Amino acid sequence: MSAARRVQQWATFGRMWYLYDGKWQNPLESADKIVPYLDGSHKPIFHPLNDSGDHVVVINSRDIALPGDEWEKRVYFHHTGYAGGATWTLAWQLHEADPTMIIRKTVYNKLSKNLLRRGRLARLHIFPDDKVPDSILKNVSAQMRQLRPVPRRLDHYPQEELENFPKIFDWPKDHVIN
Amino acid sequence: MLGRVIGTFLPRLLPATHSTLATYPPHASALLRPLHTSHSRCLKEIVVEEQEGGDTVVKGQYLPSPNAHLLVKPDGEAGKACPLCALDLDVKHTDVLILSQFMRSDGSVLPRRVTGLCSKQQRRITWLVIMAQKAGLMPNLAPATSKRDPSRRYGSKKFNRYFDENTLPK
Known part of the structure; x- marks a missing residue:
């Protein structure tokens, strides 16, 4: 085996580190995308007995977005085991307490339910903002594409672009703007 | 403005x-x-x-x-329809450059008398403006007493949210 083929063999079985920007992304749709990377099923060499999962670094988890009124309607259940120990936490309350928890719980629920689940979840690194330790960032070699476009706020457009954007209609000639 | x-x-x-x-x-x-x-x-x-x-x-x-x-005005038969029907645009709530044309500086929607839209389009634009405001995409078009910065809103309103236009009333 030539040196090039040998390196290709090592690289095939090596662990990749992927970066995923969670800004304005739905955590439920994102988990569907992240889970195959964690358990390795996105690779052609995948086998259930083959430990080929990759690392995924999720940044900006504080800026995830939920559709409609799901921040108020989605509920996370917990029970202490004691009588009356049940709690129901709304998604926005959980996100306020820990901005990485919603993504971690969603990915955990979508991973296959076996003894490998905890180890695969350990390869998911979530950060609430874009400050990632160098020890993690130095491994990252690829980036995952975002699932939905990040909307742009009206006050973030330059004034020139606002003025020169095509107009749908013209005001009546005696219309005074307040 | x-x-x-x-x-x-x-x-x-x-x-x-x-x-x-x-x-x-x-x-x-x-x-x-x-x-x-x-x-x-x-x-x-x-x-x-x-x-x-x-x-x-x-x-x-x-x-x-x-x-x-800057006015976009189609010629011929299409020009007789209301401005949005004539252009046949699929406006989303994230298209703030279009939605802001139908608004006053305090965030309210201009009346049909001014916009010249048909009643269907006017109702759709009104809903899209509500969606964009709830998503915090137009914080500069708001009453003077509002907080402007979406991240300083109360409770669950400070987090990012998006909407599906298919849920709009027909």
Whole structure:
């Protein structure tokens, strides 16, 4: 085996580190995308007995977005085991307490339910903002594409672009703007 | 807000340039001191014409709209429909550059009398504006008492959210 083929063999079985920007992304749709990377099923060499999962670094988890009124309607259940120990936490309350928890719980629920689940979840690194330790960032070699476009706020457009954007209609000639 | 602004205490016929002020008596310029908190663009300008026989005609003429050259207007049969139907646009709530054209600076929607939309499109635009405001995409078009910054809103309102236009009432 030539040196090039040998390196290709090592690289095939090596662990990749992927970066995923969670800004304005739905955590439920994102988990569907992240889970195959964690358990390795996105690779052609995948086998259930083959430990080929990759690392995924999720940044900006504080800026995830939920559709409609799901921040108020989605509920996370917990029970202490004691009588009356049940709690129901709304998604926005959980996100306020820990901005990485919603993504971690969603990915955990979508991973296959076996003894490998905890180890695969350990390869998911979530950060609430874009400050990632160098020890993690130095491994990252690829980036995952975002699932939905990040909307742009009206006050973030330059004034020139606002003025020169095509107009749908013209005001009546005696219309005074307040 | 860019647009044609008229000071409340100023006469509507105040000219944009003071070249015609010479026709006023000398003390009039003190009364007509221009005071603006924003860029002023008058609707009308004063035109003074000397006619034969010594008569002087003073007219207020409408100025052309500053947006006239940016107007998208389809020709022919499509031009008869309302502005949005004619363009056949699929407007989303994230298209803030389009939605902001139908709004006042305090975030309210302009009436049909001004926008010229059909009732279906006007209702759809009203809903899309509500969606964009709840998503915090137009924080600068809001009442003066509002907090502006979406991340400082109360409770669950401070987190990012998006909407599906298919959920709009038909």
